[in-house]
Amino acid sequence: MKGETLLEFIKKSGKPLSFKEISDAFGLKASERKKLKHTLKELLIQGKILRNRKGLYLPVKEVKLITGFFEAHRNGFGFVIPDSPKEKDVFIPPHATMGAMHGDRVVARLEQRRKREGRIIRILERAVKRIVGEVERSGPIFYIQPRKKNINQQIVIAPGDIKVKPGDIVLAEITTYQAINKPLVARILKVFEKPKSPREDIEILTYEYELPKKFPKEVVNVVEGLSLKSVSKRQFKNRVDLRELPTVTIDGENAKDFDDAVSIKKTKNGFILWVHIADVSHYVKWNSPVDVEARQRATSVYLPDRVIPMLPPALSENLCSLLPKTPRLTFTVEMHFSKSGERKETLFYPSVIQTIERMTYTSVKKILVDRDPEEIKKYKALVPHFEKMAELCEILKNKRKKRGSLDFDLPEPEVLLDIKGDPQAIIKAERNLAHFIIEEFMIAANEAVAEFLYSKNIPCLYRVHEEPESNKIQYLTRIIKNLGILKEDLKPSEFHEFIEVVKGTPYEEIVNYLILRSLKQARYSPENVGHFGLASECYTHFTSPIRRYPDLIVHRILKEFLQKGKISKERKKKLEEILPDIAIHSSRMERKADDVERQSIQIMRVWFMKEKVGEEFDGKVTMVTPEGLRVRLEEYYIEGFLPVSYMTDDFYQFDDKRYCLTGLKRKRKFTIGTPIQVRVSKVSIEDREIIFELR
Incomplete structure (x- = not known):
């Protein structure tokens, strides 16, 4: 019995049903009831139905319950992030968590609608095992x-x-x-054993987050069976041969998995942009051992000293990777833009490419920004193409800004390692024009694919991002008003304008971080509710199938439609059944990857700072709490905590209206963005904490 058929029957019944009532209604024999029990159990695990205390089954929506993931706070409370992007988050007070842990999939009952406060009544799946x-x-x-x-x-x-x-x-x-x-x-x-190096500490971290250590033997055997030396000419059949196009990859110096390449041509009417994406779906088929493992991993995890890939390296770094001067199977999005950046025509097709060069962000910046004579000479034939890319990038970026896209240019930490794998320095990772070029071109391709599939009413995985909730906006407004750079209340529709207003001012980075903290996390969903951050009505992920499973799914769906000219009713129904679970799992694994990546950076920070106890640094306040200040150093991209008890020059009180700490005697005030001088008081490798004191 199919789950959707059973769910529809329970919904239409209008009352809670016993197992016997369901079995009798379908006229099941004794031998068939075992399968019914299994299907009911699956629906319970998925959170689509509920079993009450009397053992009767009823649909979740009938009793106004919400399924989702629990985000726990260290102080005991938490939030349920609903599976449906149309639902708002639900606050769960400490007494109503039912013992749920961070990441658990739960069912919550909404008890106070205005406050969106509820209670967890069932734990569907434990995240922490x-x-x-x-x-x-x-x-x-x-x-x-x-x-x-x-x-x-x-x-x-x-x-x-x-x-x-x-x-x-x-x-x-x-x-x-x-x-x-x-x-x-x-x-x-x-x-x-007690870790003696950051590498050993990160190894423990991989156990902490239950990250896979190696690929199953069955997966390794399948990959070994593929031809790993080169792409054969017989595979070019039914593909557009684009090997003569001047095509390049642009990535970081240490990248190994090249899943996107670009080509450009300027015409009298505008531009033609080709975005070529590794055709992973050609090698990784639905429900094959490699696919099952990739679906479980859902994403590659990038740590400072290692990568835990979604696909085996023989695929991710070789056969699927768009290596320089090597024929590779790709899926191309060909976009024709007017001079003003309007997308006039889009073509999608399987292709074969051969890149001219493997470029780096640094090298392209030297050509376009620094006008480095040696670099320009080295890549003389490609320089005009990079200049056209920069021109189109600027047009697309400005167009996206005008529609309300949030253009954060926030620095991220980069860990520089020595030959032993120990941190030499932790700096701000530079983002330059080359990064923006690739970013804009990938956004354009992702939007083109999403809009096409949506227009054809084909089931798809969308990348969605909801508007921030009102309580977060009020909190954000209060803090920014206290900084003295805002008089009126801030609305989500005005975020992009306000970001431009503070650009180039001392408040730019702080305001960007505050707005970013107020936003929800983007996620995957079969429902298209738009992408608030990009001000996009329709968005998906298509451009990184080597490292993100949802991209691989979108590739398969698009390719199937292009090959057959349609998606059959049966196929649609099947996709509608499996996509919600894939979306939920992929979003969950993405959050896990984000968490472990943040923790790995923090491990590098504490190991780097452990020899610097007693040293003094200039910094800036990034967060204010009643317990103390978060401070980021100017010399290194490192944050630590300054407890109120370590601020011994005065007695400080927290003002929650002005969002600051103020000394009662000297009236010294600390708020977000305040410059500060600190001394490293303590570094705890075990707790991954850096504690400062006032200098």
Whole structure:
């Protein structure tokens, strides 16, 4: 029995149904009831139906329940992020979490509509199955203090487990999830040696986030069976041969998986832009062992000292990667733009390309911005193409800004490693014109694909981004007003204008961060609700199928439509069944990857700063709380915390209306953006914390 048929029946029944009532309604024999139980269980796991205390089944929407993921806060409360992008987040107070942990998939009941406050009533799927933490002891009981700050449950080590001692760092598997206010029970899987380097610390982190260590043997065998040396000419059949086009990849110096390349031509009416994307779908078929593993991983994870790829390196770094001067199978989006940047025509087709050069962002910047004579001479034949790319990039960027796209140009940390893999420095990663060129061209291709599939009413995975919620906007407005650069209340529709107003001022970076913090996270959904950040009515991810699973799905759907000229009703129905789960899982794995990437950077920061205790630095306040200040250093792209108790020159009070800390005697005030001089007081490798004191 199909899940959708059963769900539709339960919805139309108008009342809670028993297992017997459902079985009788479908006239099932005793031998068929086992399959019914399995289908009902699947619907329960997916959060589409609920089983009440009497054992009766009813659809979730009938009882005004919301399914989604729980985002836990270290102070005990949290939010349920609904599966449907049309639903607003639900605040869950500490007493109503039902023991849910960060990342758990849950069902919540909305109890206060105006406040969007609710209660978790069922945990559908546990996200945290293994934890890494430090062993502590209280009398005869040993327990684990998790490294993840948003896990605030007590975790007791099962009696009789392997011998551990206080201070040990362990990997443990949770064996018993108790009700709220009762400890979890875990068994020890591994005791780690105390890390002696950041590389060893990041290795522990990979266990903490349950990242895969290697590919299953079945996947390796399939990949070995592919021809890994070169693309054969017989594979060119039914493809547009674009090897004569002047095509380049533009990536970072250390990139190995090249999944996009670009070509450009200027015409009397405007521009023709070709965006060529690695045709991963040619090699990775639906439900093959490689596909199943890629779907589970959902994304590549990029850490400072390693990459955990979605696809085996033989594919991601070789056969699918658009290596220089090598024929490669691609999927091309050919876009014809007018002089004003209006997209007049778009073509999609399988192709074969051969790049002329493997360019880097640094090299292209030297040509276009620095006008470096040596670099210009080295790539003389390509210089006119880069100049055309820069021209089109500027046109597209301005057009996107005018429609309300948020143009954040926020610096990100870059860890410079020595030969041993230890951090030499942590700096602001430079973003230059070359980055913007690739960014604009990929946005254009993603929009073109999304609009095409949407116009054909074909099921698809969209990249969606909802408007920020009113409470976040009020909070943001209050802080920015306190900075003295805003008089009226800020509306989401005015964000892009305000970003332009503060551009080039001392407040630019701080305002950008504050606005970014107020926004929801973008995610994947089969429902198209638009992309607020890009001011796009229709957006998807198509341009990185080597490292993102949703892109691979979109490739397959588009290719199937182009080959057959339609998507059959049966196929549509199948896609509508599987896409919601793929969207939910991919969004979840993306968040996990973001978390582990942030933590890996923090590990590098604390190891870098551990030898600098006692040293003094200039910095800037990036966040104010009643407990103290977050401070980012000027010399290095590193943040630490300055507790109020370490601000000994006065007694400081937090003003939540002005969002600042003010000294009662000297009236010294600290708010976001305030310059500050600090001394490194303490660095904790275990807690991944850098503590400052006032200089």
